[in-house]
Amino acid sequence: MKKLFLLIAATLTFGSTAAQAQTATVLSCCARPAAASATEAFAMLATDKDFSGGHEAPLPYSYEGEGKMIEFKTTDGGTSHAFEIKSAKPSNKFLFVIHEWWGLNDYIKKEAATYAQELPGVNVIALDLYDGQVATTPEEAGKYMQAVKTERATAIIKGAQLYAGPKAQFASVGWCFGGGWSLQTALLGGKQTVGCVMYYGMPEKDVARLKTLNSDVLGLFADQDKWINPEVVKQFEKDMATAGKKVTVKEYPADHAFANPSNPKYNKELAADAHQKALAYLKARLKA
Known part of the structure; x- marks a missing residue:
């Protein structure tokens, strides 16, 4: 009788452990979309004092050039705003500019205008x-x-792509926080995506998602970056190769945010070189 009791107890314990393991597997695989792993992992860097301490507050700046704020519907039933500069002539070519961690400030509007x-x-x-x-x-x-939230950011991006229209061609560029989201924008654009530039942003780690890319990627990174470091970049190159996609990587002898003029680690010469590479890439992809 005692042996029978022990056998039953062991069976129940194993069944409970197996069920817990199965539940954990389901949660780890399916609880959050793949996009969250890369972008939300980067967002957690905000808790790193070295990371936040390396971003001094931007100097006051007011943009007064062309362009205007627009409102469009998002795919979650809400609305969003963006800063738009339309082409002088009707065009189905669109460049989405994704801000860094400060948000859509006047510096980003200036970049868009450039x-x-x-x-x-x-x-x-x-x-x-x-x-x-x-x-x-x-x-x-x-x-x-x-x-x-990944779901909200995705709804905003998809809404902007719907605003552009079904015949539009998409390219994207972003820095830091926006660098990772530039890649996500390219992924969300599907067959309408023709190009993607990401400055020192968190790469997508899901090879299955990378396989859905419709364009190549230009990655501009800093070899002294503590977070999007050379190891992260090398893994991204390997993942893109596994996915059968092309990525062109340029690593500069600089630190994170070297292209940000309001950052103490700004390098004017390297930032200018990176911009020219990004511009040449975008001109070729958008045939501008």
Whole structure:
């Protein structure tokens, strides 16, 4: 009788452990979309004092050039705003500009305007993944970046792509937080995607998702970056190769955010070189 009791107890324990293991497997595989793993992992860097401390508050700047704020519907039933500079002539070519961790501030509007001038015949739209919030301190930026939900950001991007239209061609560019989301924008664009530039952003780690890319990728990284470091970049290159996709990587002898003029680690010469590479890439992909 005692042996029978022990056998039953062992069976129940094993069954419970197996069920827990099965539940854990289901949760780890299916609880969150694959996009969350890369973008939300990067957002958690806001808790790193070295990361937040390396981003000094941007100097005051006011953009007063062309372009205007627009409103469009998002795929989650809401709305979002973006800064748009339309091509002088009707065009189905669009460049989506994704802000860094400060949000859609006037510096990003200036970047959008620069690309609009350099890419005639292309509509430029700077998206707002912070839903109207703009940070002026590292503390605010960290809070806003961590608060971004993958589902909401995806709905904003898809909404902007629907705003562009079914015949539009998409390319994207982004920095830091926006670098990772530039790659996600390319993934979400499907067959309409023709190009993607990512500055020191978190790469997508799901090879199955990378296989759905419709374009190649230009990655601009810093070899002194503690977070998107050379090991992360090498793994991204391997994953892209496994997925059968092309990525062109340029690693600069610089630190994270070297292309940000408001950052103490800004390198004017390297930033100019990176911009020229990004511009040449976008001109070729958008045929501008």
